[in-house]
Amino acid sequence: MDIFVQQLINGLTLGSIYGLIAIGYTMVFGIIGMVNFAHGDVFMVSAFIALICFLLLTTVLGITSIFLALAIVLVVAMFFTALTNWAIERVAYRPLRGSFRLAPMISAIGMSILLANFVQVSQGPRNKPVPPMIGDVIVLMERDGYQVTLAWKQVIIMVLTAALLGGFWYLVQKTSLGRAQRACEQDRKMAALLGINVDHTISLTFVIGAALAAVAGVMYLMYYGVVNFADGFVPGVKAFTAAVLGGIGSLPGAVLGGLLIGLIETFWSAYFSIEYKDVAAFSILAVTLIFLPQGLLGRPEVEKV
Amino acid sequence: MSQTSPATPAAMLSVRGVKTFYGNIMALKGVDVEVNRGEIVTLIGSNGAGKSTLMMTIFGQPRAREGQILYEGRDITRMPTHEIAQLKIAQSPEGRRIFPRMTVYENLQMGASVDGFAHFDEDLLKVFTLFPRLKERISQRGGTLSGGEQQMLAIGRALMSRPRLLMLDEPSLGLAPLIVRQIFDAIRELNRNEGLTVFLVEQNAFHALKLAHRGYVLVNGVVTLAGEGRELLERPEVRAAYLEGGRH
Numbered sequence: 001m002d003i004f005v006q007q008l009i010n011g012l013t014l015g016s017i018y019g020l021i022a023i024g025y026t027m028v029f030g031i032i033g034m035v036n037f038a039h040g041d042v043f044m045v046s047a048f049i050a051l052i053c054f055l056l057l058t059t060v061l062g063i064t065s066i067f068l069a070l071a072i073v074l075v076v077a078m079f080f081t082a083l084t085n086w087a088i089e090r091v092a093y094r095p096l097r098g099s100f101r102l103a104p105m106i107s108a109i110g111m112s113i114l115l116a117n118f119v120q121v122s123q124g125p126r127n128k129p130v131p132p133m134i135g136d137v138i139v140l141m142e143r144d145g146y147q148v149t150l151a152w153k154q155v156i157i158m159v160l161t162a163a164l165l166g167g168f169w170y171l172v173q174k175t176s177l178g179r180a181q182r183a184c185e186q187d188r189k190m191a192a193l194l195g196i197n198v199d200h201t202i203s204l205t206f207v208i209g210a211a212l213a214a215v216a217g218v219m220y221l222m223y224y225g226v227v228n229f230a231d232g233f234v235p236g237v238k239a240f241t242a243a244v245l246g247g248i249g250s251l252p253g254a255v256l257g258g259l260l261i262g263l264i265e266t267f268w269s270a271y272f273s274i275e276y277k278d279v280a281a282f283s284i285l286a287v288t289l290i291f292l293p294q295g296l297l298g299r300p301e302v303e304k305v
Numbered sequence: 306m307s308q309t310s311p312a313t314p315a316a317m318l319s320v321r322g323v324k325t326f327y328g329n330i331m332a333l334k335g336v337d338v339e340v341n342r343g344e345i346v347t348l349i350g351s352n353g354a355g356k357s358t359l360m361m362t363i364f365g366q367p368r369a370r371e372g373q374i375l376y377e378g379r380d381i382t383r384m385p386t387h388e389i390a391q392l393k394i395a396q397s398p399e400g401r402r403i404f405p406r407m408t409v410y411e412n413l414q415m416g417a418s419v420d421g422f423a424h425f426d427e428d429l430l431k432v433f434t435l436f437p438r439l440k441e442r443i444s445q446r447g448g449t450l451s452g453g454e455q456q457m458l459a460i461g462r463a464l465m466s467r468p469r470l471l472m473l474d475e476p477s478l479g480l481a482p483l484i485v486r487q488i489f490d491a492i493r494e495l496n497r498n499e500g501l502t503v504f505l506v507e508q509n510a511f512h513a514l515k516l517a518h519r520g521y522v523l524v525n526g527v528v529t530l531a532g533e534g535r536e537l538l539e540r541p542e543v544r545a546a547y548l549e550g551g552r553h
Contacts, residue, residue, distance in 0.1 A: 176418060183404055183415050189366055190402040195390035195419035
């Protein structure tokens with residue numbers, strides 16, 4: 001029971017991070033029908049931006065309040081990651097729009113390699129640590145010397161994710177920007193006939209996806225305390241799995257899928273084998289694609305006539 | 306684009322020698338059409354004549370490969386689609402193209418985005434007066450509406466932008482005769498009372514020609530006849546092809 005509760009907490013934390021990344025995959029797929037393979041690396045880049053910003057703030061500017069530093073890091077990382085993703089879309093995907101379907105995906109794989117290698121060359125191949133932040137934990141229960149703890153870091157991650165998703169939901173459902181975004185997703189040509197700038201809206205989708213991934217990146221860095229150039233790949237593919245499991249194109253699906261993948265991974269590690277935790281996550285991808293290709297909350301593919 | 310000869314002052318929309326291709330197939334083979342301010346102009350023709358292609362070509366979807374499209378004297382042949390819409394040209398397109406996973410209300414909101422929501426409530430009221438059915442369906446998703454309701458929504462959505470030029474692609478399609486009459490009456494009213502210019506594509510030649518000031522007949526991507534609506538209605542070739550069971 002104790003282990004179960006502890007893993008539940010850990011799983012939800014990890015799942016929050018996956019969910020935030022998964023939204024980027026699912027939004028881009030929804031609007032231009034492309035799997036953005038570079039999205040995981042964008043997430044990794046955001047963690048590096050956060051790292052650099054954090055070190056600058058604490059060592060050079062001497063900011064001592066960890067919360068202030070984190071807040072600034074969050075804003076800076078969101079801004080620069082969004083900018084990066086905006087530029088990627090402009091350079092690598094937009095010129096290929098209207099080309100055959102595979103072209104932008106291949107371009108995305110290229111971008112993924114480029115980002116990972118750029119970070120490797122410019123930041124070095126080693127793990128980059130940050131000093132531990134917010135080490136305090138809340139002891140929820142204790143039995144036979146086993147403590148079930150909830151770290152403040154985890155509280156921050158879950159609360160921030162929930163708040164962000166609330167804001168994001170409001171943006172998509174209730175604002176004219178979100179409405180334009182959904183319109184482009186459902187019928188790009190008609191949206192243009194109604195005066196919506198489709199290119200603009202697609203750019204915006206990339207910007208929002210990157211901003212959410214950046215929040216995930218900051219939290220990943222805070223949670224694990226290290227990041228390296230290859231850290232985009234595995235979390236990226238897991239978030240993609242989450243998006244597929246939830247039903248690609250569905251925003252609530254991405255969040256649900258992220259939480260499930262996080263839970264599956266942590267429970268698998270706890271009860272079976274930690275070495276095979278990635279196998280568990282990726283088996284889910286295979287099983288979902290075979291037996292439930294539209295995902296949990298996705299809609300079945302209907303060919304437009 | 307470059308040098309354009311000035312349009313005749315009354316022409317709101319003029320299409321000049323427009324050729325449109327789908328791949329290598331020429332769908333419009335040099336079409337000339339003019340719509341004057343305050344007019345109702347109809348374009349009739351059978352399936353595959355290129356009527357809808359012309360409607361979409363005016364919006365640059367697809368682009369005209371040759372020829373020119375002028376709106377209020379401005380060359381819009383190469384203008385991005387959304388900028389053309391921002392000139393207050395609205396279209397209720399072929400196939401209606403309702404956003405299926407948006408509510409009726411949201412679909413109407415989408416229509417109003419060009420107008421910046423300045424007259425949203427007022428226009429909404431007007432659309433609901435025109436189509437009370439839409440009001441009953443206000444929070445239903447577009448995709449769950451019947452064909453006729455979707456048609457009303459498509460027209461309503463176009464009206465929400467306060468267009469100066471309203472382009473309707475087969476508004477009678479899939480509607481019961483009574484509702485068709487209603488819609489045509491509404492078009493006449495909007496034209497008469499508010500001076501709305503209407504460009505109407507129809508297979509339903511009889512109603513369309515009776516309503517319109519002027520009409521064009523499009524056959525295989527070429528305009529074969531042009532004239533006043535009632536005059537065209539009397540032409541034997543129009544009667545034979547489009548009015549006496551000759552519709553394909």
